[in-house]
Amino acid sequence: MAGSSQPRVYVYKPQPPAGASGAARPAATPVAGLAALGCLGLLLGMLLVACVLGALVLPGARAGLPPTAAPDASRPDIVITVQEAYFQHLVSSALPPDWAEGISLELQPGGLVVFKGKIKANFFGVAVAGDYSATSELSARDGHLVIKIRPVEVMGISLAGFVDKFTNELSARITEMVDKQVQDGLGANAYIMDVRTDDHQLVILARLP
Amino acid sequence: MRNDKIVALLIGILGGALLCCLSSGLLLALSPKAAAVEGWAPPANAVITADVSEAYLNRVMMASAADYPSPYPVRAGQLDVLPGNRMAFAVQIETPIGLVTAKGVATIVAREGRLYIGIEDVYMGPLPVTLLMRLTQPGLDERISDRANTQIISRLGQANLNLAAVTSDETQLHFYFTSK
Numbered sequence A: 001m002a003g004s005s006q007p008r009v010y011v012y013k014p015q016p017p018a019g020a021s022g023a024a025r026p027a028a029t030p031v032a033g034l035a036a037l038g039c040l041g042l043l044l045g046m047l048l049v050a051c052v053l054g055a056l057v058l059p060g061a062r063a064g065l066p067p068t069a070a071p072d073a074s075r076p077d078i079v080i081t082v083q084e085a086y087f088q089h090l091v092s093s094a095l096p097p098d099w100a101e102g103i104s105l106e107l108q109p110g111g112l113v114v115f116k117g118k119i120k121a122n123f124f125g126v127a128v129a130g131d132y133s134a135t136s137e138l139s140a141r142d143g144h145l146v147i148k149i150r151p152v153e154v155m156g157i158s159l160a161g162f163v164d165k166f167t168n169e170l171s172a173r174i175t176e177m178v179d180k181q182v183q184d185g186l187g188a189n190a191y192i193m194d195v196r197t198d199d200h201q202l203v204i205l206a207r208l209p
Numbered sequence B: 001m002r003n004d005k006i007v008a009l010l011i012g013i014l015g016g017a018l019l020c021c022l023s024s025g026l027l028l029a030l031s032p033k034a035a036a037v038e039g040w041a042p043p044a045n046a047v048i049t050a051d052v053s054e055a056y057l058n059r060v061m062m063a064s065a066a067d068y069p070s071p072y073p074v075r076a077g078q079l080d081v082l083p084g085n086r087m088a089f090a091v092q093i094e095t096p097i098g099l100v101t102a103k104g105v106a107t108i109v110a111r112e113g114r115l116y117i118g119i120e121d122v123y124m125g126p127l128p129v130t131l132l133m134r135l136t137q138p139g140l141d142e143r144i145s146d147r148a149n150t151q152i153i154s155r156l157g158q159a160n161l162n163l164a165a166v167t168s169d170e171t172q173l174h175f176y177f178t179s180k
Helices: A031-061 A084-094 A164-186 B002-030 B054-067 B130-136 B140-156
Strands: A078-083 A100-108 A112-123 A126-141 A144-149 A191-197 A201-207 B048-053 B074-082 B086-095 B098-111 B114-124 B161-168 B172-179
Touching: A031 B002, A031 B098, A031 B114, A078 A084, A078 A164, A084 A100, A084 A164, A084 A201, A126 A164, A144 A164, A144 A191, A164 A201, A164 B140, B002 B130, B048 B054, B054 B074, B054 B086, B054 B140, B074 B098, B098 B161, B098 B172, B114 B130, B114 B140, B114 B161
Parallel strands: none
Antiparallel strands: A078 A201, A078 B048, A100 A112, A112 A126, A126 A144, A126 A191, A191 A201, B048 B172, B074 B086, B086 B098, B098 B114, B161 B172
C-alpha cells in the first residue's frame, strides 16, 4: 500500500503565445476591414443626403418655364433714334464734295427732311451756283425705306422739271446712304416698319429676322 | 466584433452625410449674389440710341444657346428685361436626369466701349448653383460677353460710333452710341 502512494508531480506547461503554435485562433476584426466599412458608410451617407437633396430640389428644378405673352408682330424689335446732328454728318459725308457746300439739314415732323446749302451744278452747260433747298419725305414701304425728294429750289425759285437729273441723283445718293446705314446696323433682312421724325431726331422702327 | 463593424459603418454614414451637408452648405454660403448695377445713366451726347425689345432678345438668346457647345444643351429659355440693367432668365437644360430648369439674373453694363454680361443668382429649384456653374463652366460670362460684343461690332460696321452706355426698363434694353 505504501508503494502505491507516490507523490503527484505537477509540471507547469506554459501556453504558447498566440499563433506561435500555428493553431487557428479566433480572428480579431482587422483595422483595414473596419476602414473599408467606414468608407462604404461614408459613400452611403453621401448618397443618402444627395438623394434627400435631390428629392427636395428636383420637383422645383423640373418645373417648366413660366408662361410668357405671345409675341406681338405689330411691335418693333428695335427702334433706332438718330439725332439730327449725326444724320447731317452722315448725309454730308455721303454727298460728293463738289455738289454742294455748307449743306445742312433740318428734320421736321411728318417724315420730312429739309436740305439747304450752296449748289454748284451744271445744267445744260450753264453753271448754276446759289442757295438751294430740297425737301425729302421719308417713309417705309414693303419693309424698305423710301426717300422721295420734292422739287429743288435754287435761290428761292422752284426748278421742278428743270433739274430732274440733280434731284434724282440727290435722291439716289441719300437713299443709298440711308440703306447702307440701315443694312449695316440692322442686317440685310431687317423689315422697316415705320420711319418718323420730329424737330430733332429721326426714328426708325424695324423688325429683325 | 460584429458591433465593431456596425459602429464603423454608422460612423461612415454619419461622416458622409455630414460631409455632404457641409459641402452643400458651403456651396450655398459661397454662392455669389448679384451685385447692384448703379450709375448707368444715358449719356447726354449720344448720337444714336437703339431700343431693343425683349421679344428680340429672347430670339437672340435661344439662337446663341443653340450654337453654344455644352454637354448640357439648352432646350428652351426666356428672358425678362428688368429695370436697373438686369434680365431675369429661365432656361431648360437637358441633363442625364432629364430636363431641369435653371433660373437666374444676368446683369449688363457697357464699359470703355464694350459690353459686359454677368450671370448671377442661378438657382436650380430652390438650390443656388451659381458657384457650381462657375466651377463647371469657367469663363461663361466672358464668352457670352464676347459674343454680344462681336455682334455689336459687326452691326456698327464702318460707322464711327462707340458704345457709351446701356440702360433697361421693364421691356427693353437701351443702347447709347456716341461719335468717336
